[in-house]
Amino acid sequence: MSRATPAKNRITAAVRARNAAGQGAFVPFLVLGDPDFETSLMLAQTLADNGADALELGFAFSDPPADGPVIQRADERALAAGMTPAKAFDLIEALHRTHAIPVSLLVYYNLVLQFGVDAFYRRAAAVGVDAVLVADLPPEHAKDAVEAARSHGVAPVFLASELSPPERLERIAALAEGYIYALARVGVTGEQTDVDPNLSAALDRMRAATDLPLLAGFGIGGPEQALAARRAGADGVIVGSAIVRRVAAHLDDRDAMRDAVAEIASTLAAAAHTTL
């Protein structure tokens, strides 16, 4: 079992370290460049300073069908401020000058295609990206991306949901590295008030297919859901809209924005890190 061997991937290692102490990992999400380059860099640093074990960073896309309204608006703000994939990579590079935190990307495939598949993963590796999830790239079409990711030492991450049957989970597990992004609900991104009752059984099925950490995301709105996801068996939680909503609420005051993001991050980190 690879569980016993030390993980090569920094995200895998960070999650395992938490799990070894009976805790779960906390992975907050931001859209890079929301609301602008400098503020976004400050927010990423704030998350790293307030309990994040790794960051999930989104590349703004004009047409994100897997995202609910909160993240759609964040994409729009970033694009309006002139964000591009090239600048997003620069932002990660800048972040890594001050913070060694592991980074996973969340992107849509057209951005990878237009950057050039191999060039995309090469640049990702160069700025210290540890893993990449392409939201609209199922394993059936992922051959080029997985080859490029592996050749540059970046972990290809895949989504799994409670609707993915066991054969599919095997197929996902065969390609995935780093972690499995376990959908905490069947739907698009956005905060929910409770955790899907099917999550526990879904995580069990995923666990049967893979040794990789299972990070639950989509819909985790606050510390109660983070804790519930942990109790359902998740090795950690990914939280997006709940963070991004704080960004949107304080667009006219950067200090208040930083404070609000720091506060929700600490609260969520405490919940995720609770020893069960």
Place this chain on the structure above:
Amino acid sequence: MKHTGSYGRFGGFYVAEPLIPALEELEAAWLDAREDPGFRAGLDRLLRHYAGRPTPLYRSPTLSEDMGCHVYLKREDLLHGGAHKTNNTLGQGLLAARMGKTRIIAETGAGQHGVATAMIGALLGLEVKIFMGSLDVERQAPNVQRMRLFGAEVVPVDNGGGSLKDAINEAMRYWTEHIRDTFYVFGTAAGPHPYPSIVRDFQRIIGEEIAAQLLEEQGRLPSAVIACVGGGSNAIGAFARFVEEDGVQLIGVEPGGHGVASGKHGVTLGAGRPGCLHGSISYVLQDACGQIHEAHSISAGLDYPGVGPEHAHLMESKRAEYVSATDDEALDAFAWLSRSEGILPALESSHAIAGARRLADRFGPDDVVVINLSGRGDKDLAHAMAALERRAGE
């Protein structure tokens, strides 16, 4: 998935994981229904007695004179609902019912697909939700009223430019949220596999009838088949029967808007690049980074920055060619056909007529050209009259 839905290097199913089981279920149901004579017979009955197929193939005297060849109009404008969209929605509606789904959803641009979906929903007693860009809700008001009369809920979409691509994004999101009981009736030959193939199969009847009708009347196949291309469903329906017939030119007409140079157009095949949008690889209007551009067309049904993957393949393999007609040329054709023959074409279909007239030089007196008149223009009256008046005032 049994198939990958590849058309050369285009197609596929590029969607997030929760949609994959739904697409697999859809593919299985479709492969099964295709082999079931009972399904086909039920659909044929509806197409004939409810929707009015076969539609006429009408020799247009003024277009024939204008272009110096035999010009026929395939009269999809006479189909119940007012456009070719009904061929597809009756098929997918029956498929939804066969799969036990209780709710159908659809995106719509011109409102024709929304109307056609609302129709089958009313007929089969299914709940219907239609996603429509807020700009389109405005410019296609009569169709919004028709959808509501048929019992559908029309959901205006404000995101992005408020047109067809935004309506598709929103419908995909709703589908992802309600995957278990909802069937997504996709309106054009684009989107993730299996939609491009399903829509082509249901629209194929247009070309089948053209071939049969022309063989009966002229004892031959057409020299050329010409259709407008938004997502590409009426065009692929008109083309499919003839793809293997080398003597038949296949010509698609894209919406030129204010002209390609203006940047305000929907010339996806002519001016776009390969990319990934709405679940498949095809040509896309996009910037250098891959952000999707807003398309522009006077016709809501063609106002789309993507196109079906089979058209991308037909273009690259040089089996079909794609030209464009501007807003102005389409308006001219709209007014001209109304005046010369008392046929009011949809603004979408007016692009096909305008494109055909522009290519008149390549046809001689013995040639037979078929233009797919994909829909009727009643829905466009207010919008087109205002544009014509604005032009007259300039």
